[in-house]
Amino acid sequence: MNNINLDKVTKILSEVRNKIPLVHCITNYVTINDCANILLSYGASPAMCEAYDEVFDFVKLSSALYINLGTLNKEQEQAAVLASTSAKIHDIPVVLDPVACAAVPKKIQVINRILQVGKIDVIKGNIGEIKFLAGQSSNVKGVDSFDTGEGALECCIALSQKYKCTVAATGKKDFITDGKRSAVIENGTEMFTKVTGSGCMLGALCGAACGASEDKFTATVNAILSMNIAGEEAFKAANTPGSFRVKLIDCIYQLSEEKLKEGAKIVWK
Amino acid sequence: MNNINLDKVTKILSEVRNKIPLVHCITNYVTINDCANILLSYGASPAMCEAYDEVFDFVKLSSALYINLGTLNKEQEQAAVLASTSAKIHDIPVVLDPVACAAVPKKIQVINRILQVGKIDVIKGNIGEIKFLAGQSSNVKGVDSFDTGEGALECCIALSQKYKCTVAATGKKDFITDGKRSAVIENGTEMFTKVTGSGCMLGALCGAACGASEDKFTATVNAILSMNIAGEEAFKAANTPGSFRVKLIDCIYQLSEEKLKEGAKIVWK
Amino acid sequence: MNNINLDKVTKILSEVRNKIPLVHCITNYVTINDCANILLSYGASPAMCEAYDEVFDFVKLSSALYINLGTLNKEQEQAAVLASTSAKIHDIPVVLDPVACAAVPKKIQVINRILQVGKIDVIKGNIGEIKFLAGQSSNVKGVDSFDTGEGALECCIALSQKYKCTVAATGKKDFITDGKRSAVIENGTEMFTKVTGSGCMLGALCGAACGASEDKFTATVNAILSMNIAGEEAFKAANTPGSFRVKLIDCIYQLSEEKLKEGAKIVWK
Numbered sequence: 001m002n003n004i005n006l007d008k009v010t011k012i013l014s015e016v017r018n019k020i021p022l023v024h025c026i027t028n029y030v031t032i033n034d035c036a037n038i039l040l041s042y043g044a045s046p047a048m049c050e051a052y053d054e055v056f057d058f059v060k061l062s063s064a065l066y067i068n069l070g071t072l073n074k075e076q077e078q079a080a081v082l083a084s085t086s087a088k089i090h091d092i093p094v095v096l097d098p099v100a101c102a103a104v105p106k107k108i109q110v111i112n113r114i115l116q117v118g119k120i121d122v123i124k125g126n127i128g129e130i131k132f133l134a135g136q137s138s139n140v141k142g143v144d145s146f147d148t149g150e151g152a153l154e155c156c157i158a159l160s161q162k163y164k165c166t167v168a169a170t171g172k173k174d175f176i177t178d179g180k181r182s183a184v185i186e187n188g189t190e191m192f193t194k195v196t197g198s199g200c201m202l203g204a205l206c207g208a209a210c211g212a213s214e215d216k217f218t219a220t221v222n223a224i225l226s227m228n229i230a231g232e233e234a235f236k237a238a239n240t241p242g243s244f245r246v247k248l249i250d251c252i253y254q255l256s257e258e259k260l261k262e263g264a265k266i267v268w269k
Numbered sequence: 270m271n272n273i274n275l276d277k278v279t280k281i282l283s284e285v286r287n288k289i290p291l292v293h294c295i296t297n298y299v300t301i302n303d304c305a306n307i308l309l310s311y312g313a314s315p316a317m318c319e320a321y322d323e324v325f326d327f328v329k330l331s332s333a334l335y336i337n338l339g340t341l342n343k344e345q346e347q348a349a350v351l352a353s354t355s356a357k358i359h360d361i362p363v364v365l366d367p368v369a370c371a372a373v374p375k376k377i378q379v380i381n382r383i384l385q386v387g388k389i390d391v392i393k394g395n396i397g398e399i400k401f402l403a404g405q406s407s408n409v410k411g412v413d414s415f416d417t418g419e420g421a422l423e424c425c426i427a428l429s430q431k432y433k434c435t436v437a438a439t440g441k442k443d444f445i446t447d448g449k450r451s452a453v454i455e456n457g458t459e460m461f462t463k464v465t466g467s468g469c470m471l472g473a474l475c476g477a478a479c480g481a482s483e484d485k486f487t488a489t490v491n492a493i494l495s496m497n498i499a500g501e502e503a504f505k506a507a508n509t510p511g512s513f514r515v516k517l518i519d520c521i522y523q524l525s526e527e528k529l530k531e532g533a534k535i536v537w538k
Numbered sequence: 539m540n541n542i543n544l545d546k547v548t549k550i551l552s553e554v555r556n557k558i559p560l561v562h563c564i565t566n567y568v569t570i571n572d573c574a575n576i577l578l579s580y581g582a583s584p585a586m587c588e589a590y591d592e593v594f595d596f597v598k599l600s601s602a603l604y605i606n607l608g609t610l611n612k613e614q615e616q617a618a619v620l621a622s623t624s625a626k627i628h629d630i631p632v633v634l635d636p637v638a639c640a641a642v643p644k645k646i647q648v649i650n651r652i653l654q655v656g657k658i659d660v661i662k663g664n665i666g667e668i669k670f671l672a673g674q675s676s677n678v679k680g681v682d683s684f685d686t687g688e689g690a691l692e693c694c695i696a697l698s699q700k701y702k703c704t705v706a707a708t709g710k711k712d713f714i715t716d717g718k719r720s721a722v723i724e725n726g727t728e729m730f731t732k733v734t735g736s737g738c739m740l741g742a743l744c745g746a747a748c749g750a751s752e753d754k755f756t757a758t759v760n761a762i763l764s765m766n767i768a769g770e771e772a773f774k775a776a777n778t779p780g781s782f783r784v785k786l787i788d789c790i791y792q793l794s795e796e797k798l799k800e801g802a803k804i805v806w807k
Contacts, residue, residue: 029298029567030574030586036299036465041510046465047369048299048340054373061372071586073613075342100585103599104592194791196574196584241579242787249511253463298567305568305734310779315734316638317568317609323642330641344611518780522732 002268005183005218009264010257012213012222017043021063021211024092025204026050026080028070028099031197034245035068035204041253042226044208055079059086063093063211066204067114069107070099077110084118093210095122097203102132115163121216122166123159124203127152130169134159149173153182153269166216168206170199174224178217182269185221187228194241195248202227205252221266226255229263271537274452274487278533279526281482281491286312290332290480293361294473295319295349297339297368300466303514304337304473310522311495313477324348328355332362332480335473336383338376339368346379353387362479364391366472371401384432390485391435392428393472396421399438403428418442422451422538435485437475439468443493447486451538454490456497463510464517471496474521490535495524498532540806543721543756547802548795550751550760555581559601559749562630563742564588564618566608566637569735572783573606573742579791580764582746593617597624601631601749604742605652607645608637615648622656631659631748635741639663640670653701659754660704661697662741665690668707672697687711691720691807704754706744708737712762716755720807723759725766732779733786740765743790759804764793767801 022045027035032048039046049058052075059065065087067080087094096114101107111133114120123133127147131138134155138147153175156167160179168176174185192198205227209219233254234247291314296304301317308315318327321344328334334356336349356363365383370376380402383389392402396416400407403424407416422444425436429448437445443454461467474496478488502523503516560583565573570586577584587596590613597603603625605618625632634652639645649671652658661671665685669676672693676685691713694705698717706714712723730736743765747757771792772785 028586030570030584032299033302033465033571037510037514040463040465046299048297049369049373050340051342051375054375058373071588073342073589073611100587104587104596106589106592194578196571196578240788240791241575242784242791245575245787246511246515246784249514250509253509253511301568302571302734306779306783309732309734315568317566318638318642319609320611320644323644327642342611515780515784518783519778522778522780 005268006261006264006266008218009221009225010260012209012219013226013255013257013260015212016208019212020045021208022047022061023064023066023204023207023211024049024059024062024083025066026076026083027066027068027200028072030071031200034197034201037249038201038252039204039208041249042205042208044211050076050079052079052082055083056086059083059092060090064207065092065094066207067094068097068099068200068203069101069110070200080110081113081117084114088119093121093216094119095124095203095207095210096120097200098123098125098129098133101129102138120163120165122168122206122210122220123163124168124206124220126199127169127171130159130167131155147171153177153184157182166220168220168224170202176217176220176224181217183221184267184269185224185228186265187225187232187263189231189235191235191241191244192231195245225260225264226252229260230255232263274537275530275533275535277487278490278494279529281478281488282495282524282526282529284481285477288332288481289314290477291316291330292333292335292473292476292480293318293328293331293352294335295345295352296335296337296469297341299340300469303466303470306518307470307521308473308477310518311474311477313480319345319348321348321351324352325355328352328361329359333476334361334363335476336363337366337368337469337472338370338379339469349379350382350386353383357388362390362485363388364393364472364476364479365389366469367392367394367398367402370398371407389432389434391437391475391479391489392432393437393475395468396438396440399428399436400424416440422446422453426451435489437489437493439471445486445490445493450486452490453536453538454493454497455534456494456501456532458500458504460504460510460513461500464514494529494533495521498529499524501532543806544799544802544804546756547759547763548798550747550757551764551793551795551798553750554746557750558583559746560585560599561602561604561742561745561749562587562597562600563604564614564621565604565606565738566610568609569738572735572739575787576739576790577742577746579787580743580746582749588614588617590617590620593621594624597621597630598628602745603630603632604745605632606635606637606738606741607639607648608738618648619651619655622652626657631754632657633660633662633741633745633748634658635738636661636663636667636671639667640676658701658703660706660744660748660758661701662706662744662758664737665707665709668697668705669693685709691715691722695720704758706758706762708740714755714758714762719755721759722805722807723762723766724803725763725770725801727769727773729773729779729782730769733783763798763802764790767798768793770801
């Protein structure tokens, strides 16, 4: 059973590389370059279209829509909502990264608006953000979460039922569920917390994976596993953050299904 | 004849380094950092001024204006048009990168507005974009072109006459023309398609070269040749995209007229 | 006396790493990613919050506010002023980087507005900018200063009295004063002028240091010394700009109080 699941997960890497999904990203400017580069290295094609009068039509051309709520300006915020409506109409998968929703309550309004007029297929946040959305308190500071992950899977499942979507909470361990199937991934590296954009880049990869596969749960597991295994390899090559960032992009590019299979530490629930 | 041309082309590198042209860039946020860094490595001075109430006066101080249409917001779009007017009045060369004009037809309105109230000295796009502007269909997906380049030079010449400017179309081969003189450059590396911003950075270099030389055609050939030779050297040093990006900036910095001459694969037409 | 001062300066590195100050940055998009990454490597936590309706409340959560005037859009500009008001009310230190104030006179209006409704604890600019603010002419071109630094300390002291804050002017030598105590730092590397964002990153570090220490003068000296020593080490490892940028982040991460002490070339005035 577990091997069957893992096979399905790792295959998504090849599906991304075969399909080259166009991932339409509306994301913060801090890490927008990193998101574009990691998408290219993963095998996808990035498009950072965010002009209000372009996004509705552009979503139609895309394989997936990635919305990241970190420091969006007004035009981006409105474009994000409109893009999600287009995604609903045109049946394009939507991945949401609710950056800083626990620190900036206004983000919740944007999420509710997206749920109201658009849709969310996958929500991927750090454990603090996911717990907050599930109605639980957590230890957060600014955009960072210092939560140890206790009770995280239960929160993911609850949020999955509330939003009717796949939910992923990242931290030392990563928790993914679609309400029925769940996985805990124990790969990764502490170095992710020493560079900006690890979470944003991961969200973009979730978009790419969902743009290549109908099975959003399995696609999300692939994106998170890919990021974590590449992170582990990058850390082996470079244990300082400047060099680590460079190697991370290299290692995403050099991923193979075999590497994912060999390295995976997944517990299926 | 060919050697005379090549001499003229390679000399522009020294002209950039002697003049240190101030290149005023209005460009997308995805790759704005890359554009600034490659300009510095080439020998130019970047200025990313885009505030609507500053650009008119700032253009006067500049050696060249680079406008890149990728994901401009409203303020940038208006600033780009106004800056082009200032460039016309103050006789500053304008390089335009019509990013995604084939995928997002609204871009054409901005281009037409720039032609109407400002001017364009050089238009540099991928083959798909240039063909689209010349009225020909092409194989594009999002911001990327998968065109093989057949008929590209003819399209460049047609567009050059339509817009009365130098035209460059990039792809596996690069095509440059001012309507009278034409060149095909066969240098470069596939790795340019694995990192974001190769095209944007090249556009910025075209701005720098045009800011250092009156001969826009020859300047554009230098910018494209410099990018391609540096790309070839970077790929020799690093065949994965994260490291390649770093080496590309290094190799632009380390370019010399001799390296350009030795490596150049240019066919003059 | 000098050793006591140097001890106080170097200790701030540990204070940053113990406190992990949350540095709220409103900064230009050219180098926003670099600022976030260098803050993480220094030991601080970056937050690039700039939405007008979020900044007032977000400042309260922060240890310091860093405002960088390079190419701010309208929303950022208004957010910067509002954030400075919040910082005044909530007693959060404010570091201002007056990028391009000598080239774009409109920047002065923003600075005056911040002084009127908010406050400035530290102003850190290049020598050209600081001289301009102090009412002296200087040799500037775009955002870059080519000033040799003659009379710089006097200008810093004058501006310190005018704005009632700590003032730092950077160049070949760096000058810091709070009006009573002054320091001249002779560390650093020419390579800072070959990459974009050296000044912006330094400003962010000043924010982090001031977020960890009450003594703004000593904190600013630490930030500048840290940047310079890391730059010297990065240059030893990589003398080309692409690689230098990567190593700079690595070297900030690897700084220690001992390295700062051994390398420091500070003249106290």
